[in-house]
Amino acid sequence: MGVFKNTLIQCQQCRRKILVKPADSERGHILCTHTGCGAVNSLSASFYYDEAIVTGLPDCGQLTYLNNASVWFALRFGINIIGVGSDSTIQLPRFLHNNQCYISRQHCTLNVLFDKWTGQLRYQLQDGVVLPNAGTYQPSKNGTAVNQTKLRFTELIDVPDGGLITLGGIDTFRLSHYRFPTALLDTYRVHLQFDPDQTE
Template structure:
């Protein structure tokens, strides 16, 4: 999830270049390797405070393609989708020629906050966890993402406008929520590590 890369930075004391590896960023500091210097260079990590989630007006929604008036808001964390009233995304029992292809708990959509990128991520799995057994139970008729049939254990990213097809019939389009840059800016954090903290 982090965006750190191996890189080269000038030493904050002697100005000579030092190679900085990802693990140095994780440690928060790197010692200058040039003889006669040895300065401990502090490295800072920039990220977005997760408290931004408390103020978001939306976490995105699913729009039913056969009737776009039907919109289902998502919440942060785990969303179960199906026609069971215990689902967090409780859909109608859509009938097609007298048959319903949707399972009571059909799929699981997780909404996560990527604090390094400052955006919401959406993942899709077929089926849902059964509260009684704690086991994952697949849907009866399967889940497709943009035409790809999810296999057992698949957990795929849904991008904005991605199409989730449940049971081969009912299609939902993801309208992702994008956090406004002006809001992100106010939650930008920078953590610098003291060498003592890592010991």
């Protein structure tokens, strides 16, 4: 993103006007020369996406059971607690292996967030659950892995589109991200700087 002619922007720190020339734009930043400021203004990020885009979204991607594609679960925006307990947001069936279920009542937590810079959703996974009342962390009994790497205690990781989440070392789900269509995203763009200031 760049400017091809001289443009006035508002300093991100002191809010006074700065003249940006095309050469500054190529450098990716400009120093504010107003007295007592001197802030480095980034010119590389010129817009972000408004989080309002997520309101009314019917679901935010899904988890599909690898052993049976007809078993899948829709994710919601925000915290998804996944487990076999009725107190989980996504209640899984008790998958049995030699008459044993390896998934805990509240096994792992998948947080669906909006990344305003990319305009897409992020899927952050943590083994276990943070108990809301006590604020304490309770891990699952048999652990959680992403693409066969087991998560460490309280570790939080971003699961990529198509990533495999294994619960209790045996039951695996494929994560499918939801992606906002480009045409829709464009209507939620909020410009940060290169718009010439029209307020004064």
